[in-house]
Amino acid sequence: MATASHPHEHRTDGLVVTSWFAPGRINLIGEHTDYNDGFVLPFALAVGCTATVSQAAQDWSVRSAQEPEPVVVRRSGLAGADAVPEWTRYVLGALWLLTDRGIDVPPLEVTVDSDVPTGAGLSSSAALVCSVVRAVGDHLGLDLDDDAVFALTRDVENDAVGAPTGGMDQLVSLRGEAGHVLLCDMRSHDTRPVPLDLAGHGLSVLVADTRAPHKHSDGEYGARRRGCEEAARILGVPALRDVSGEGLADALGRLDDDELRRYVRHVVTEDERVLAVARLLDEGRLPDIGQALTASHRSMRDDFRITVPEVDTAVDALLSAGALGARMTGGGFGGCVIGLLPEGDVEAAGDAVRRAFADAGFGEPSLFTASAEAGARRV
Template sequence: MTRWIAPGRINLIGEHTDYNDGFVLPFALAVGCTAVVSSRDDGWAASSAQEADPVVVDRTGLDDAPDVPAWARYVLGVLWLLVDRGVDVPPLAIEVDSDVPTGAGLSSSAALVCSVVRAVDDHLGLGLDDDALFALTRDVENDAVGAPTGGMDQLVSLRGLEGHALFCDMRSNDTRPVPLDLAGSDLTVLVVDTRAPHTHADGEYGARRRGCEEAARLLGVPALRDVTAADLDDALARLDDEELRRYVRHVVTEDDRVLSVVRLLDEGRLEEIGPALTASHASMRDDFRITVPEVDTAVDALLAAGALGARMTGGGFGGCVIGLVPDADVDAAGEAVRSAFADAGFGEPDLFTAAPSAGARVL
């Protein structure tokens, strides 16, 4: 049996721009989820090394299985949606195993669904192309699970390239690798898992998305991506709702920061992207209001310890922080974060380093 792996991801910059048809710059992690598909006599079965009990269902539609737990909906949702698309899916067993931390904003869910889609496509010989694979993974998360994500996580999990970030245009879903030579610049991406609770499927994430869509409607544009930095002041003046104004300001300036970072990386100026990362965090904190005290504390500690830039990564309300740290300062930066957390009465954070790795592949 063929074993597929799909990685989690770090988003270098570009938060909540994906569902606004904007720009993002994630990179794939070395950790991921593996999936193995085999034939069985009847029904569909999903099992996980991280879950005590397998889930077995008849080969029926999504509406006929309301009690399936969320993790299994990512697995079985692939089969349900293939059937909806006219594929005759036989009885199958799917086994998954992941070392992506859950609840940390590192896209454990995208790693799960992308590994399953690639393994099922391979096992059934469907020959889905890149666009069809991406569409299926995104639809599983949106429709079978009900998480209103924008697609960035699935794109980089499928298409990531070692040594590169992935510049994604979320309107066209076009992607291209952008060099991220950390070792050549004597820099490290230090990740702080704050262990503050984090989930995409909660009301706050959905509220931000609905607010952005309402702001675009009021401004008469298809999506906030269509408001440029040069248009921002005029757009803000046309909105009466202060909350919507803050959302617009974050998305428009964040898109602009992504484009700026891509230009710098294309020019080999990695050491100059730090201020954009820090500005991104300030925007998430002050305008989009999706940070929590743990992530703000981690960012402040990293910057005080010599990080060139630091920001929360992921959908918000918890999860991880990244710092772009000179190699020589990594240990001191980590100790500074631990000390700051202890002083604030927070739990012990988990710290690790990350480097851009490959996307979904056969092991």
Template sequence: MRESASWLAPGRVNLIGEHTDYNDGFVLPLAIEFGCRATVSPGPDGLLRFVSAQESEPVEVPVEGLAPDGVQGWAAYPAGVLWALGVDLPGLTVTVDSDVPLGAGLSSSAALTCSVAAAANDLLELGLSPRELVAVARKAENGFVGAPTGGMDQLASMLGEAGSVLFCDMRSLDVRPVRFALDDAGLALLVVDSNAPHRHADGEYAARRKACEQAASVLGVSALRDVTLDGLDEALAKLAPEPDGDVLVKRARHIVTENARVTDVVARLDAGQIREIGPLLTASHASMREDFEITVPEVDVLVEALLAAGAHGARMTGGGFGGCVIALVDNDAVAAAARAAADAAAAHGFAAPRTFVTAPAAGAHAVDPSGAEPPRQPPVDTNASGAPDAG
């Protein structure tokens, strides 16, 4: 066994396609410059040791005690990866260092699990493919941590490509890079972290998923992905008489129209019409606000401020109930848009947002175990508000 293996996996921004992943639908994420570096090395026999640059104390777990519910807190994620590998483990030390902001909806957990999965695969010479590592990382979150992620985050972190968004069919898990030529069009993707605390996110996420599954059952389909835009009115008419029919109607309408918006965005990007995706981003936010009911005042205010400042489109990104907003803006309007967001937050008494510009980055890749390559930083920080809260 080698001395160590180090891999870096990025967080992600979802350009469009929210809550469609667990409905077998379509998503369009991109890997970003924030990332987590994991180094896995041999350790004392029978012991798994987890160390984070963002935590004061290491966590130690006996190999024989590695089981769901046996590890709590941040260490459950890397521990879950080792469990999900499904192999006999030697003693190992896992060291992680991340600059993905926590709680911002940028998938710090996928960056963590994917980097650990790739480094462990490398060190132990398991020969798992990137797609198999996606399954390992997702199993760690679903089966060990108990987080009901739909798989999009892990696909983006493992398979992302610089310069492209990743068109993912979450039923087949087929992916296709789609060129996202921001610079060529004189555009920038501005990310605005609302710094809003997530409100009841876990329970609300589960409730949305349950409602989608209930709607699919009533309609006699395996998932809401099977309802077409042309058949939406008929489907909603079937849902309306059900108990909680008003909720089922709204949840289903969001998923069906969001899938259509994803494919429309892909068609426009394929045609080189990047500016024309803006209204679709904004329509996605309206659907998340009105039909899926996952936005909060902080992100709604930011979206409105960015649009008023001239953004071509803006929407919340991520699971909701807090987190980040993204906006498609002209390159020369980035600073003004960031100021408008900060001013709007201040006027409403909200926390000051943190803003940065991002672009599609490479997915998981090996890095120098000596630490010569630090975690990546965004190329532009529009307000220099300090180091991200990473874990």
């Protein structure tokens, strides 16, 4: 168990308190490649979730600044998941899983406070899970290395919540570095920071939150994942990551189903785009990545078919306003669009998106610029 001698803890009215912050993320490029053992290139945001853990008299208490009522549950394993509101599973999941794995988790109060917009594709869920896992592990004095922390955060989303995410969001929330995107190999979970020198090139990443909400646990995301797994089975490979660009035409010829062909074409070409963008960034050629960003969006729109009119409208408006490249970011069916723009064009591009939304009869989008920030940390 943790004791008051831990240097990262503080006391409030005699109570030992442990707090961690974990950020949301933007995925620069690499969509739906994570669960195909492929490559992704996300970066951590300034917004995120702070989880604070303290001892409780009995049971487990969960509070959120974004929810009106606290939830109190008896200590148990994962079998208790069905009896609580869905948002609390992101918090209680770590406690349930640790209990099932033989850890005696004492009575605790866990309080969370997030400023990541929900349903925007900025990974509010990973920020929540990662902050809680880090805070709980720290408070209990568990000796969890980086790999064990990552595995637990992914298990919470997959097993306690039931969201079939591939782990990219948790990796960057835990390991992100300021001024860098994180090249993640989703088979080995090896990560490498890659420079994203926006200021040095006079560029900005403009984010347009279309406010067309999505939800990873909905059926469409899971259907894409199952389709990719079925295609890999037919092709006789462990995952679509194992289909090379040179072998793509042959692979497509071996698939009878047009939907599966489209899925394979997106994943294979998206992996190639991720690696190409990483190379360009390593070479200091940030302005040259725009074409790959736009090609990624077209692949998501035409092959993977996960865009909606709001995000397509935002991408078109950004490109018309001078963006070097633009794409939807996140799992799809709504959420945010990013545009890589000269700093001086950001305001006009934002106005262009607002006008395009008004002309189409869509609601007002939310617009902000994003930079690459550090990952999870004690607060």
